[in-house]
Amino acid sequence: MASNGNRDTARERYETREYDVLIVGAGGAGLRAAVAATENGLSVGIVTKSLLGKAHTVMAEGGIAASLGNVDPADGWQTHFMDTMKSGKFINNWRTAEIFAKEAPDRVYELEQWGALFNRTPEGKISQRPFGAHTYRRLCHVGDRTGLELIRTMQEKVLATDAEVYMETTITKLLKSGDRVVGALAYTRENGKFIHFKAKAVVMATGGWGRIFKVTSNSWEGTGDGVVLAYDAGAELVDMEMMQFHPTGMVWPPGVRGLLVTEGVRGEGGLLRNSEGDRYMENYDPERMELSSRDVVARANYTEVQEGRGSPHGGVYLDITHLGYDGIMNKLPTMHEQFLKLADIDISKEPMEVFPTVHYTMGGIKTDPETGASNVPGLFAAGEVAGGLHGANRLGGNSLSDLLVFGRRAGEGASAYVKESVHSSDIAEGEVLTEIGRVLEPLKKQGEGESPYLMQQELQEAMMEHANLMRTGDSLKEGLGKVLGLKDRLANMKVQGSRLFNPGWHTAQDIRYLIQISEIIIRTALERTERRGAQWRLDFDGPDDELGRVNFIVKKDEQGEVGIQKREIPPMPEHLASLFEDKVVDMAGGEKRGAESQF
Amino acid sequence: MDSNSAEQKDMASKAHADVHADEKAAANGKTAKLRIFRGDSGGGELVDYELPLVEGMVVLDAVLYVQAHQAGDLAVRWNCKAAHCGSCSAEINGKPRLLCKTRIEEFDGGEIQVHPLKAFPVIKDLVSDISWNYQVSKGIKPFTSDEQAPFTMYEEDVERLYEPKKCIECFMCQDVCHVLRTHHKHAEFAGPRFFVRNQWLEMHPMDNQDRLHDLKEDNGLGLCNITKCCTEVCPVDIHITDNSIIPLKERVADEYYDPAKWLMRKIRGNRGSRNGAAARNGSRNGN
Numbered sequence: 001m002a003s004n005g006n007r008d009t010a011r012e013r014y015e016t017r018e019y020d021v022l023i024v025g026a027g028g029a030g031l032r033a034a035v036a037a038t039e040n041g042l043s044v045g046i047v048t049k050s051l052l053g054k055a056h057t058v059m060a061e062g063g064i065a066a067s068l069g070n071v072d073p074a075d076g077w078q079t080h081f082m083d084t085m086k087s088g089k090f091i092n093n094w095r096t097a098e099i100f101a102k103e104a105p106d107r108v109y110e111l112e113q114w115g116a117l118f119n120r121t122p123e124g125k126i127s128q129r130p131f132g133a134h135t136y137r138r139l140c141h142v143g144d145r146t147g148l149e150l151i152r153t154m155q156e157k158v159l160a161t162d163a164e165v166y167m168e169t170t171i172t173k174l175l176k177s178g179d180r181v182v183g184a185l186a187y188t189r190e191n192g193k194f195i196h197f198k199a200k201a202v203v204m205a206t207g208g209w210g211r212i213f214k215v216t217s218n219s220w221e222g223t224g225d226g227v228v229l230a231y232d233a234g235a236e237l238v239d240m241e242m243m244q245f246h247p248t249g250m251v252w253p254p255g256v257r258g259l260l261v262t263e264g265v266r267g268e269g270g271l272l273r274n275s276e277g278d279r280y281m282e283n284y285d286p287e288r289m290e291l292s293s294r295d296v297v298a299r300a301n302y303t304e305v306q307e308g309r310g311s312p313h314g315g316v317y318l319d320i321t322h323l324g325y326d327g328i329m330n331k332l333p334t335m336h337e338q339f340l341k342l343a344d345i346d347i348s349k350e351p352m353e354v355f356p357t358v359h360y361t362m363g364g365i366k367t368d369p370e371t372g373a374s375n376v377p378g379l380f381a382a383g384e385v386a387g388g389l390h391g392a393n394r395l396g397g398n399s400l401s402d403l404l405v406f407g408r409r410a411g412e413g414a415s416a417y418v419k420e421s422v423h424s425s426d427i428a429e430g431e432v433l434t435e436i437g438r439v440l441e442p443l444k445k446q447g448e449g450e451s452p453y454l455m456q457q458e459l460q461e462a463m464m465e466h467a468n469l470m471r472t473g474d475s476l477k478e479g480l481g482k483v484l485g486l487k488d489r490l491a492n493m494k495v496q497g498s499r500l501f502n503p504g505w506h507t508a509q510d511i512r513y514l515i516q517i518s519e520i521i522i523r524t525a526l527e528r529t530e531r532r533g534a535q536w537r538l539d540f541d542g543p544d545d546e547l548g549r550v551n552f553i554v555k556k557d558e559q560g561e562v563g564i565q566k567r568e569i570p571p572m573p574e575h576l577a578s579l580f581e582d583k584v585v586d587m588a589g590g591e592k593r594g595a596e597s598q599f
Numbered sequence: 600m601d602s603n604s605a606e607q608k609d610m611a612s613k614a615h616a617d618v619h620a621d622e623k624a625a626a627n628g629k630t631a632k633l634r635i636f637r638g639d640s641g642g643g644e645l646v647d648y649e650l651p652l653v654e655g656m657v658v659l660d661a662v663l664y665v666q667a668h669q670a671g672d673l674a675v676r677w678n679c680k681a682a683h684c685g686s687c688s689a690e691i692n693g694k695p696r697l698l699c700k701t702r703i704e705e706f707d708g709g710e711i712q713v714h715p716l717k718a719f720p721v722i723k724d725l726v727s728d729i730s731w732n733y734q735v736s737k738g739i740k741p742f743t744s745d746e747q748a749p750f751t752m753y754e755e756d757v758e759r760l761y762e763p764k765k766c767i768e769c770f771m772c773q774d775v776c777h778v779l780r781t782h783h784k785h786a787e788f789a790g791p792r793f794f795v796r797n798q799w800l801e802m803h804p805m806d807n808q809d810r811l812h813d814l815k816e817d818n819g820l821g822l823c824n825i826t827k828c829c830t831e832v833c834p835v836d837i838h839i840t841d842n843s844i845i846p847l848k849e850r851v852a853d854e855y856y857d858p859a860k861w862l863m864r865k866i867r868g869n870r871g872s873r874n875g876a877a878a879r880n881g882s883r884n885g886n
């Protein structure tokens with residue numbers, strides 16, 4: 001057993017494993033990509049930082065959005081497409097959104113085919129619930145544990161294939177040969193052994209980066225590894241300024257601050273009130289009220305508290321008592337348990353206290369809508385780590401269907417790439433050992449050093465203060481200074497203990513990602529000088545039409561610095577643009593689902 | 600713009616300030632004391648830690664506080680912090696519990712000892728090697744259907760499947776079951792978690808597999824003597840013994856110890872039993 005980092009890395013031994021496709025991440029996106037690649041007859045390795053079945057996907061509660069039209073027959077892909085674009089304030093990639101809306105129903109039925117069980121309608125179909133800014137009742141769900149159903153179904157599907165899963169194993173670098181990504185280096189969390197994965201293609205499915213903020217619904221895993229690994233390998237990122245603040249996180253007790261209260265509560269009729277008892281959504285979006293889009297409700301909740309109409313612990317009230325105990329146990333049993341056990345609140349008798357919490361990252365690796373390919377050959381991406389579908393604001397329920405639609409497409413895209421090209425996955429000598437040396441540094445550091453845990457906290461506090469859901473140029477600049485200061489201190493990090501399951505050492509790896517992403521977010525937020533969706537600049541009055549036609553693309557420049565380019569969004573083709581002109585269009589008519597539908 | 604930028608900044612940073620105010624108000628000058636197992640496969644000992652007690656604190660909060668401030672290499676698993684993912688299972692005062700769902704206040708100042716799950720080999724501190732469970736899972740015949748989705752299934756067809764499907768794979772039932780914990784029958788016994796999984800598979804109206812043979816021969820269903828210890832520890836209240844294990848035992852008994860069935864199987868192979876199971880499962884109406 002290697003006990004600590006004092007050994008000479010030149011003699012460090014590592015294992016080598018070879019696959020056609022390496023999948024980084026075992027959330028819904030990674031698992032769906034794995035199924036696609038194994039169905040293509042390829043060898044597949046899956047790497048995940050935690051145990052199988054524990055990724056963020058398991059925490060999703062509210063549901064998966066797809067225009068099945070089971071309860072509202074008028075629904076169809078066109079409406080789902082339009083809702084997604086409108087909510088994203090039209091900076092989404094329209095082709096991505098089109099594919100998404102057309103294929104989501106197939107992916108839901110496919111889950112059912114693989115054993116997933118959703119709540120039923122009286123007609124024996126999959127039941128669908130309303131959610132914020134979805135025109136129709138569209139979220140397929142099973143109580144408030146839809147993500148569990150999704151990930152367990154996918155996990156059991158994958159266990160029945162030949163794909164090999166490396167649990168509690170962390171990728172630290174993508175390895176390239178020339179322009180191509182041909183593998184990655186990983187260490188095992190259990191004992192700090194290194195593994196060189198050789199692969200003809202890599203699918204990045206590492207999820208989001210909510211951990212850059214202190215108040216977040218994300219677990220320790222949400223450190224955005226994949227987006228930085230891809231950036232370092234030369235990939236373009238898109239819409240990085242767009243972070244979603246979920247309107248309703250728990251506020252009390254402090255240990256659960258930020259924990260998610262599902263939008264399903266509002267979907268099932270939950271009412272928001274301030275300390276004066278007013279249903280204040282009337283002042284922000286009288287038409288959609290509590291079911292307005294997330295950016296609007298989050299700002300409303302925030303504003304009510306700032307203006308002194310908050311609850312004792314600095315939140316607003318969310319009331320679902322009218323559903324009664326039986327209704328709540330039927331539709332929101334997990335929420336009932338969560339509040340009862342953690343906050344001593346019986347939500348069938350009293351309202352909850354809630355406040356916005358960082359939840360989701362709209363931006364990410366820029367991908368080709370058809371294949372999930374990034375601009376770097378051999379590198380594909382899907383799920384929350386990819387950008388483009390959600391634009392400036394994601395609709396609830398759209399993530400779970402995103403994972404499956406584009407997980408599948410990235411798996412297919414990677415498979416086609418592997419089959420088409422003959423290339424070796426060998427890399428330059430010494431590269432593996434250099435990387436191993438870097439990863440071991442915090443364990444080897446002599447003398448005084450800084451704690452990775454405290455550095456992470458410092459960063460989270462800086463981002464809370466300067467890049468929160470209301471932003472100003474001055475404050476962002478101040479935040480940038482703090483983040484760059486932390487970046488300079490990265491080399492000071494020192495951890496105690498050995499390589500044996502050492503969370504301090506693991507945290508020391510994550511910080512590099514958190515700091516790099518924070519820098520990118522602040523820099524792009526400084527560029528987008530307007531109010532659009534999740535990016536809300538207090539020092540500018542409203543949306544800027546010109547900025548509404550561009551995405552900010554980030555790419556590492558020649559000097560290794562954050563390069564930002566303003567890129568024009570191509571105009572929507574006629575068949576999509578016309579949907580928005582013709583208001584009385586029959587959404588159920590015409591092409592109901594994608595041409596490739598097997599269901 | 601400058602004139603109100605101070606105000607804007609103030610607004611932009613106020614939520615942040617509130618977080619700290621809350622923590623201060625909640626830290627009431629009291630302390631929490633914890634004894635945590637520190638060690639690895641070679642052995643270890645309980646180590647005492649003391650930290651500021653915050654209102655509503657759960658054991659996981661305390662463990663993470665110790666990790667951040669006192670013992671950076673303290674190993675523990677967690678993800679959701681909301682009892683949804685089943686990562687943080689450990690033993691508190693000898694009983695398997697979710698660390699994120701167990702409040703410090705519950706112990707009224709009494710001793711809190713935290714150990715890893717003991718039915719599995721310890722890796723380090725509060726983390727044990729539970730990979731065996733995933734091997735068992737891989738051996739179970741997955742859901743398979745001849746029908747084409749979308750399925751037509753009514754609530755009454757599926758309502759009893761919701762319960763086993765709530766399982767968050769915390770593996771605490773596996774930890775507490777004496778067949779594994781005391782008798783180490785890992786090679787012959789799948790454990791309560793996987794009886795739960797078999798239950799929904801067997802009862803799903805659209806599934807066409809027969810798992811009764813595997814349950815009897817490979818999964819050691821007969822080794823369970825219905826002590827109900829598993830049911831007692833399940834954090835999502837699955838009635839493992841009554842609703843999963845006993846119905847499966849009944850089906851196996853029906854299938855293998857009923858002389859008429861036995862004769863049928865001799866004559867027709869396993870196909871006959873498969874149709875029989877489908878009929879018992881209720882409606883098959885998805886066309």
Ligand SMILES: Cc1cc2nc3c(=O)[nH]c(=O)nc-3n(C[C@H](O)[C@H](O)[C@H](O)COP(=O)(O)OP(=O)(O)OC[C@H]3O[C@@H](n4cnc5c(N)ncnc54)[C@H](O)[C@@H]3O)c2cc1C
Binds near residue numbers: 050057146260
């Ligand atoms: C509390 C909560 C509730 C939600 N509710 C809903 C909902 O109701 N509906 C909805 O549509 N969406 C919901 N979302 C959003 C949705 O769940 C996530 O966006 C989605 O699950 C992300 O899936 P993913 O497959 O992209 O990544 P994840 O599920 O986050 O998985 C990422 C995987 O990558 C692995 N990984 C990361 N970095 C590395 C590395 N360096 N090396 C190896 N592996 C790595 C992780 O270990 C993990 O396996 C919710 C999110 C949260 C947090």
Ligand code: SF4
Binds near residue numbers: 775790791826829
């Ligand atoms: S009821 Fe059976 S499975 Fe459950 S703990 Fe007892 S012996 Fe084990």
Ligand code: SF4
Binds near residue numbers: 834
């Ligand atoms: S059945 Fe209950 S105790 Fe057993 S693994 Fe599942 S959730 Fe845990």
Ligand code: FES
Binds near residue numbers: 681
């Ligand atoms: S951390 Fe998920 S169950 Fe405790």
